[in-house]
Amino acid sequence: xxxxxxxxxxxxxxxxxxxxxxxxxxxxxxxxxxEQRIFDLGTVPPLDFTEALDRAIDDFQPTLLVYSWRDIQxxxxxxxxxxxxxxxxxxxxxxxxxxxxxxxxxxxxxVATAYYGELWRNQGLIRRGLKRARRYHSEARAVVGGGxxxxxxxxxxTLLPKGTVVSIGEGELLLEKLLRGQDFLDERxxxxxxxQPRDRTIHEFPTPIEKTACNYDYIARIWPEFDYYLQDNDxxxxxxxxxxxxxxxxxxxxxxxxxxxxRINPADxxxxxxxxxxxxxxxxFWFTDAQFIPxxxxxxxxxxLLQKILDSGMTDIHWASYIRADNLTPELCDLMAKTGMNYxxxxxxxxxxxxxxxxxxxxxxxxxxxxxxxxxxxxFNDIVSVNYSxxxxxxxxDTIRQTxxxxxxxxxxxxxDKVEPAIFFIGxxxxxxxxEYAFKNDVLKPGYNPMSLMPWTAKKLxxxxxxxxxxxxxxxxxxxxxxxxxxxxxxxxxxxxxxGRAELEEALTAPxxxxxxxxxxxxxxx
Numbered sequence: 001x002x003x004x005x006x007x008x009x010x011x012x013x014x015x016x017x018x019x020x021x022x023x024x025x026x027x028x029x030x031x032x033x034x035e036q037r038i039f040d041l042g043t044v045p046p047l048d049f050t051e052a053l054d055r056a057i058d059d060f061q062p063t064l065l066v067y068s069w070r071d072i073q074x075x076x077x078x079x080x081x082x083x084x085x086x087x088x089x090x091x092x093x094x095x096x097x098x099x100x101x102x103x104x105x106x107x108x109x110x111v112a113t114a115y116y117g118e119l120w121r122n123q124g125l126i127r128r129g130l131k132r133a134r135r136y137h138s139e140a141r142a143v144v145g146g147g148x149x150x151x152x153x154x155x156x157x158t159l160l161p162k163g164t165v166v167s168i169g170e171g172e173l174l175l176e177k178l179l180r181g182q183d184f185l186d187e188r189x190x191x192x193x194x195x196q197p198r199d200r201t202i203h204e205f206p207t208p209i210e211k212t213a214c215n216y217d218y219i220a221r222i223w224p225e226f227d228y229y230l231q232d233n234d235x236x237x238x239x240x241x242x243x244x245x246x247x248x249x250x251x252x253x254x255x256x257x258x259x260x261x262x263r264i265n266p267a268d269x270x271x272x273x274x275x276x277x278x279x280x281x282x283x284x285f286w287f288t289d290a291q292f293i294p295x296x297x298x299x300x301x302x303x304x305l306l307q308k309i310l311d312s313g314m315t316d317i318h319w320a321s322y323i324r325a326d327n328l329t330p331e332l333c334d335l336m337a338k339t340g341m342n343y344x345x346x347x348x349x350x351x352x353x354x355x356x357x358x359x360x361x362x363x364x365x366x367x368x369x370x371x372x373x374x375x376x377x378x379x380f381n382d383i384v385s386v387n388y389s390x391x392x393x394x395x396x397x398d399t400i401r402q403t404x405x406x407x408x409x410x411x412x413x414x415x416x417d418k419v420e421p422a423i424f425f426i427g428x429x430x431x432x433x434x435x436e437y438a439f440k441n442d443v444l445k446p447g448y449n450p451m452s453l454m455p456w457t458a459k460k461l462x463x464x465x466x467x468x469x470x471x472x473x474x475x476x477x478x479x480x481x482x483x484x485x486x487x488x489x490x491x492x493x494x495x496x497x498x499x500g501r502a503e504l505e506e507a508l509t510a511p512x513x514x515x516x517x518x519x520x521x522x523x524x525x526x
Contacts, residue, residue, distance in 0.1 A: 003179055004035045006062035008129060010122050011041045011049060012070045016229050018238035018288055019146060020068045024222060025214045026172045031179055038223035053129055061136040065129050069122060072148035085111045087480055089462055094473025112453045123159050130161055145171045150257045151429055153197060155451050162193030169257050170206045202256045202431050211265040213272035236286035236320060237277055241270050241305060245290035248360040250433040251426045254290040262294055267305040271312050278314050287321035296327050306335035318342040326363050328371035333378040342382040349389045351406025352399035353510040359392055366508045372413050384414055389424045391464050391472050397499055402507035404496045409504055421488035426463040
């Protein structure tokens, strides 16, 4: 039977579906005779989901449905799913005004309803699509993967139809073996109702593959909605320059989903891929790597890539990415400015070197500051988003003061209007060091449901433990009240008003002796 693959990107925010695009491109290069189509529900109005899916299946009659499920985790500092889940949670847990707590409870109920509604809807779309595909091919089967599935793969066995292949992490080799009729269970996957995921499956290393430039002429032929992402040049289009992250940040799941081995895509192939998009009118690119420069050993690769972009003549582009700013050099900073970097994110989490070390992040905050100065000298005058996650392991009032000081120093370098503090409270995720810490300290019990939004679970997964939890709750509620449209900057302002600043040198120095601050009595500043 000739194989026909329909890739279905399940509904999510309209972010370029690079996972499905790269999978289809890879399979076409390995099996040019296989018919493929991409169907993106992110471009379809919600009321039309089922009708559009039915139509796509009736038209294409696939033998294999490959679903991409991107989003499940909901803890975030921004709006979504009918409300701001962080604000709703903090109003319920920390507000003193009963009316405010009631508002938070109503908002939280709306968020929970939307969240569980999405879970049920996506399950329904998967089941509906498979059932409809079997009208045309009784042996049709489904593969389900994507970011959400990779993180919550152990919970998928209770949500998906029997026989569904659950793909964890990268799916290229899994699909290759499936299409060849080979045994594929040695890949990071399992079959619902037939096999069980191996213990710590997600921690197994993915098999490296040789990545070549995506063939966008082919993608345009098999993806009718492709032009949706080209209209008015509004979107940053994803381009991947590498896979993998070598670090051990305590709360991050990237390093296990993508693997710790960094695999560089050849610079010529990356530029060739960008050129195809450029010729279609794209001028905004997002390098979708876990980190654009994950470690100092990859600096030369980044320099090679940016120099080749510059040499290509694509001088009117802009690009953005996550960057470990401790790995910049003056030469790299110069190339970043010349090639059009107009936005980047730094996930330093804390402006205290002591906490950065405890979270296993491997940052040297002093180096980050110097490299940011070099970037400014090189001509970078655009936006920097700095991610802070307060109340992480062993946070104290001293470390908060250090973070405020560090942030003010970044503002002094780039300009206060250019530095956007993004205030996160870590959403505890499975398979991370933070989860292990929570088990060891009796915050969570093994066997808990990480997808639960019940209040008694959600409060633990939205990491804001006492004794500082109530303090941060009060600060955040005050910030939403005073300036909801600039929440991050307002939080920093309130923290400085209440706690003051530390000396910068204190923020940049990690003591050799561990502090036992959480065992001491804390006096909350008013």
